[in-house]
Amino acid sequence: MAVKLPIYMDHNATTPVAPEVFEAMRPYFGERFGNPASGSHRFGWTAEAAVAVAREQVARLIGAQPEEIVFTSGATESDNLAIKGVAQAYRDRGMHLVTAWFEHHAVLDPCQRLEREGFEVTYLPVDREGLVDPDDVQRAITPRTVLVSIMLANNEIGTIQPLQEIGRICKTRGVLLHSDAVQGVGKIPVDVNALGVDLLSLTAHKFYGPKGVGALYVRSENPRVRLVAQMDGGGHERGRRSGTLNVPGIVGLGKACELAGQLLDAEGPRLTALRERLWAGIRARLTDVHLNGHPARRLPGTLHVRFEGADGQALLAALSDVALSATSACSSGSGEPSHVLRALGLPAALALASVRFGLGRGNTEAEVDYVCDRLAQEVARLRASGVQPAAPAVRAGE
Ligand code: PLP
Numbered sequence: 517m518a519v520k521l522p523i524y525m526d527h528n529a530t531t532p533v534a535p536e537v538f539e540a541m542r543p544y545f546g547e548r549f550g551n552p553a554s555g556s557h558r559f560g561w562t563a564e565a566a567v568a569v570a571r572e573q574v575a576r577l578i579g580a581q582p583e584e585i586v587f588t589s590g591a592t593e594s595d596n597l598a599i600k601g602v603a604q605a606y607r608d609r610g611m612h613l614v615t616a617w618f619e620h621h622a623v624l625d626p627c628q629r630l631e632r633e634g635f636e637v638t639y640l641p642v643d644r645e646g647l648v649d650p651d652d653v654q655r656a657i658t659p660r661t662v663l664v665s666i667m668l669a670n671n672e673i674g675t676i677q678p679l680q681e682i683g684r685i686c687k688t689r690g691v692l693l694h695s696d697a698v699q700g701v702g703k704i705p706v707d708v709n710a711l712g713v714d715l716l717s718l719t720a721h722k723f724y725g726p727k728g729v730g731a732l733y734v735r736s737e738n739p740r741v742r743l744v745a746q747m748d749g750g751g752h753e754r755g756r757r758s759g760t761l762n763v764p765g766i767v768g769l770g771k772a773c774e775l776a777g778q779l780l781d782a783e784g785p786r787l788t789a790l791r792e793r794l795w796a797g798i799r800a801r802l803t804d805v806h807l808n809g810h811p812a813r814r815l816p817g818t819l820h821v822r823f824e825g826a827d828g829q830a831l832l833a834a835l836s837d838v839a840l841s842a843t844s845a846c847s848s849g850s851g852e853p854s855h856v857l858r859a860l861g862l863p864a865a866l867a868l869a870s871v872r873f874g875l876g877r878g879n880t881e882a883e884v885d886y887v888c889d890r891l892a893q894e895v896a897r898l899r900a901s902g903v904q905p906a907a908p909a910v911r912a913g914e
Contacts (some may be wrong), residue, residue: 527876543762571768579707601743610660618859646675668700673809674818683712702776705752725772729765787816797888816874
């Protein structure tokens with residue numbers, strides 16, 4: 517079957533807005549333009565009602581209560597609000613946080629800022645398959661620890677963390693647990709109570725919603741989590757995030773949550789089957805290919821592969837009709853192996869020979885087969901040319 521080019525296989529970076537989401541948002545750019553904080557007229561009430569529906573839609577997808585949802589500009593803001601907001605609110609209790617080396621920079625950088633302000637942060641390692649050991653979390657917690665932040669699923673290799681176990685440990689030790697669940701929400705079932713998380717970040721553009729809008733879940737009972745707002749102003753979102761609400765974006769986020777909830781049962785197995793077809797197709801055509809990440813505990817649509825002897829960037833350039841990436845969108849183009857692959861202990865040359873495939877709603881078997889054929893051609897050509905991944909002047913694990 518003929519495929520339409522170019523093929524998009526970079527859904528971990530972002531996803532297209534679903535047509536249903538776009539249609540739901542449209543009136544809020546037009547006649548329903550009101551400000552939800554305008555309590556004196558129907559323009560405001562209409563907007564407020566739409567935000568209330570969206571809050572319920574988001575809450576339902578993750579098993580939360582609507583009042584536990586704080587709308588933000590995306591996961592970077594949600595992560596910052598969770599980490600700095602909790603650290604500042606509980607600083608009298610202790611100034612120690614625990615996270616892992618392979619977190620997204622939206623988690624690592626706020627932690628590093630807190631360190632400059634006098635907080636102490638423990639960065640846990642991950643094993644070769646990208647898993648945090650819950651025993652390491654147990655050992656890292658001290659009487660001064662106020663927050664543990666561990667992502668649900670990694671954006672590069674897709675490894676799904678044992679969050680439930682980590683949640684139990686945090687609960688027993690009386691420490692709050694935050695999770696950057698950006699790559700998991702909408703792709704795998706997420707329930708804040710089953711996972712035992714107290715704060716959870718999500719962003720619409722990773723599951724067919726618009727860019728620039730996200731949410732932070734903040735537990736309201738057992739325990740009631742306190743936060744210091746990072747954006748001061750009109751006291752929106754119960755004082756936790758000031759700023760006029762992005763009503764069209766929030767409506768889109770809500771619709772994207774509703775849609776993801778409806779499609780989850782069908783899309784999960786479909787994407788897992790496509791991912792396995794891709795991996796089997798690559799192995800059938802090429803030798804010296806290896807999986808990065810965990811073989812089983814993995815996001816349905818994520819495949820991260822090392823093509824030994826082929827430079828990842830050169831491969832991406834050669835595959836100009838397929839949108840793939842070698843690392844996260846934020847780190848791509850730096851020419852250095854990502855901190856995630858280095859955290860796995862991969863030598864720089866092998867990390868640089870790696871490519872991430874992010875399958876999503878639009879991808880088909882015919883596209884997967886096409887990509888396998890093109891990969892086979894281009895990897896063989898690159899290997900024959902003798903151009904090796906150029907190891908930069910950094911040591912793995914540095
Ligand atoms: N956290 C993870 C794991 C991500 O993959 C991303 C992706 O961009 C972010 C945070 C940042 O999200 P946003 O683009 O909404 O700020």
